[in-house]
Amino acid sequence: MKEQFAPTQRTLAGLCGKYENPWFRRTVRRDEVVRRSASGLVTLELCAGAGGQALGFEQAKIDHAGLVEIDKNACATLRLNRPHWNIIQKDLNEFDAAGFASVDIISGGLPCPPFSVAGKQLGKKDERNLFPAMIRLVDQIRPKAVMIENVRGILEAVFTDYREHIAGQLKKLGYQPGWQLMNASDFGVPQLRPRVVFVAVRKEYAEHFSWPEGSRGPIKSVGEILYDLMAANGWRGAKTWRDRADEIAPTIVGGSLKHGGPDLGPTRARRSWATLGVDGLGIADEAPGRNFLGMPRLTVRMVARLQGFPDFWQFAGSKTQAYRQVGNAFPPPFACAVAENLRVCLAAGRKLVQVAG
DSSP: OOOOOOTTHHHHHHHSOTTTOOOOEEOOOGGGTOOOSOOSOEEEEESOTTSHHHHHHHHTTOEEEEEEEOOHHHHHHHHHHOTTSOEEEOOGGGOOOGGGTTOSEEEEEOOSGGGSTTTTTOGGGSTTOOHHHHHHHHHHHOOSEEEEEEEGGGGSGGGHHHHHHHHHHHHHTTEEEEEEEEEGGGGTOSBOOEEEEEEEEETTTGGGOOEEOOOOSOOOOHHHHHHHHHTTTOOTTHHHHHHHOOSOBOOOOOOOTTSOSOOSOSHHHHHHHHHTTOOTTSOBSSOOOTTOOSOOOOBHHHHHHHTTOOTTOOOOSOHHHHHHHHHTOOOHHHHHHHHHHHHHHHHHHHHHHHHHO
16 A cells, blocks of 8 residues: 655645744553543633534543534534533634633634635635634633644745734633644545644643654554445455555545535545545445446535544435534544544643642
8 A cells, every 4th residue: 555645734834833833743552541431621722613623622531611613514413412411503703702711621613715725815804714713712712722723834934924813812721822833644544635733732731732643653544444335235356446545545535615515625636535546526425336446526425424423423415414523523533643642731730739839
């Protein structure tokens, strides 16, 4: 299996110097997080979507005080999978967090189009930019830490001033902020999915944080991951397809409300999928039949597996609505890795605060 790399990942990482990223990367020892009892930490999640980041936090044993999401289909997905979660369907610009003063973490995946090439990179001028809303809520409830996921485009030079503005606002509130570009494939997700994570930790905890190092072991290919799903209807060509799909997936693109029906991205992305024997022009309702000829399309369930969702996680809405939720998600294993490092950071800092007190 050939390994893929984001061609601009190293360049973008270089744009984010030490002044924007004070932390190193390290592997957290499993004995630091494997105590399977609840951590005692609680998060308020913003722009929760289909629950990728929320599921990652749950896997890191961090509870949810509330999950704010404006899209009704995504809210239905969250309620379908976790009826006990407190789902709040609301525009983040209108959300008042007065009832959440005791939460330890604010987390979320703020809208990416303001900082993506597809979204024309309008940044702070884009009406979909919700960083000001996030800063307002941090100011309101003063959590111990903040964790926000976004696209790698936010690290480009055109947004340097805006990154400094965001970090500066959090510094004024008593936080140490940092940006880090990482790839989902570092955390076992079979996809070339570079993502930027913004973390801000209250200064009394900041020395205990580190970015997750990730695994350097082999990652399963698309063919290995999806073979059983592709062969579910007895497709005779499934094994041949599996052997051809011998790399990890290109970045899965969810699109926006302004985007049309579900597909695997623009022309360049579809060419990458074609090298894996996948037709990227649409999403299939089911796996290929026994005598299917040609390149198969992925189903929503297949895409969800490539995003790191467990097979039991269901998605509400039409095929287009479900695919959009999946494609825009933060892969749970990736989110879990960062959340575990936050958990260790806050636990270590809490002990020192208690001793000092």
